[in-house]
Amino acid sequence: MLELVILGFLYDERLHGYDLRKRIAALTGHVRPIADGTLYPLLKRMEAAGLLTRELQPGQVAAPRHMLSLTSEGKKALLDRLREPDELFITDENRWFALLAFLRHLDDPAAQAAVLQRRLDFLTQPASFFWDGDRPLRAADFDDPFRQGLFTIATATTRTELKWLRETLATLTQVS
Amino acid sequence: MLELVILGFLYDERLHGYDLRKRIAALTGHVRPIADGTLYPLLKRMEAAGLLTRELQPGQVAAPRHMLSLTSEGKKALLDRLREPDELFITDENRWFALLAFLRHLDDPAAQAAVLQRRLDFLTQPASFFWDGDRPLRAADFDDPFRQGLFTIATATTRTELKWLRETLATLTQVS
DNA sequence: GAAAGATATCTCGTATCCGAGGTATCATGG
DNA sequence: CCATGATACCTCGGATACGAGATATCTTTC
Structure with missing residues (x-):
């Protein structure tokens, strides 16, 4: 990293x-x-x-x-x-953020969009932190307040990132 | 970890x-x-x-x-x-989340509150990702859209966590 | 009854990073 | 002119984790 x-x-x-x-x-x-x-x-x-x-x-x-x-x-x-998908498919968020910090060096909107699209696919795949099998999880599914908090924070983060990814992808593909 | x-x-x-x-x-x-x-x-x-x-x-x-x-x-x-502050003062969010996942084992609301309070202090200290010296940063301070996105996501995450920390601290100290 | 597949544990080489400590250069204050 | 502190680079031992590969048990299927 x-x-x-x-x-x-x-x-x-x-x-x-x-x-x-x-x-x-x-x-x-x-x-x-x-x-x-x-x-x-x-x-x-x-x-x-x-x-x-x-x-x-x-x-x-x-x-x-x-x-x-x-x-x-x-x-x-x-x-x-920067193009390498392996860097994306890791839990360690720091690595993804590090990649994002320098994605501007990839001097092609289409290539940038491809990276963001892979990240979006990764976040929306069903086998994630937010699913129990094919049922979406809720904070209430956790028995203790600390794991509820963990879930709340993770959910908010992902929601924000997904929103940003979709907006940015829209402008990137609009350009090309 | x-x-x-x-x-x-x-x-x-x-x-x-x-x-x-x-x-x-x-x-x-x-x-x-x-x-x-x-x-x-x-x-x-x-x-x-x-x-x-x-x-x-x-x-x-x-x-x-x-x-x-x-x-x-x-x-x-x-x-x-779980009581050890060193585990908190690290950038690696995974470690803090791992701690949070098992904080319930700390069988004392006051001790739990102390841990959350340290985390809150850590997040609100001025020398953080969100400050340029003593001036708060904004997304517009970044020149490229990807670093703006990074900042937006980080901000939303922190805001959510701070809100949760304050609410949970309030109920924990109410109990004791 | 043989093959395949899930269960269950293990070894070993490698990669990444930390942290304590050491060395050397240059400017500034007393 | 000497101590101190900031600058700048380095070595070495250790901790943590990965990944490829090996091994053994038991059940199910053909």
Whole structure:
């Protein structure tokens, strides 16, 4: 997931690691900044994999910086991932949100619409959190107030997302 | 996170691994059932740690089952975790939701209220996803429609949760 | 009675990320 | 001129989870 975020940020900007770290922190409201021990080794692996290059810049403010830029393979990797349905079919909402944050880089309304459509299909498939077999669940089906709350929150979230997905799909397909 | 879920399910029920696996899958709407390779080794580690015991039962339906029960340390471990604020101060919503799913086991309205209050404090702290410094963000502050959507969904979710938290806190403190 | 399928558990290699700790550079204040 | 703090990068051990594959039991079906 972090790799997707890094590719997303570096797609149209040249940043050094420390700045990238701040961008990532800002994306999640500085709630849980990623650890140095996560970011820097990943950057090295991504460099070794040919996704990005670095250029050492002598220290202006403090220690020397490693300016990072995506290679063409790096850019291709991002676009491939944005189209990649596997990223969508996961419970982990953070991953879907990370994808959404950079979907603008997919420079084609039809391709963007295809991704949103897959997400919509995923959310509306019957085997979801909101169904008991083929019967829709209600908050009252849960016996304790905390699971009722969980259900209420999840329902509201999904309803909001579905509404947004349908509206956005309408404007995207209108354009093309 | 999975350990919390296992403790939650076994707190008042005796289950075998395969059944536990189905319960966990149902909790997330069968969207992403956990892998055998995740569950069974974890159960072994939890047994080694003295959190649960197993009793071999000759096969009734098919292969022999390992019936699992929490030890008193296992029950204590769940209650400790439910009270543990560290579980709340994480971006990963799944973990908070998992905690919520089993908060009923915390058999004291005041303790339950304390947990919800911490979550409320966490969501309303200014350094969040919804603030740019001390200025509240709006969807219009984002330049592309996808990040607008992300913001819209996140806002609606948080608003729903805050409303529920306040209502539930009111009834919990009313009781005590 | 053989094959197929559901039940039930297990091992092992891999991927992702955290967190504690370390190192080095440069600006600022005393 | 020295301490402190912000900047900037790094290593290493550990935790958590996945996924492919193996194994065994029992029932149902042909």
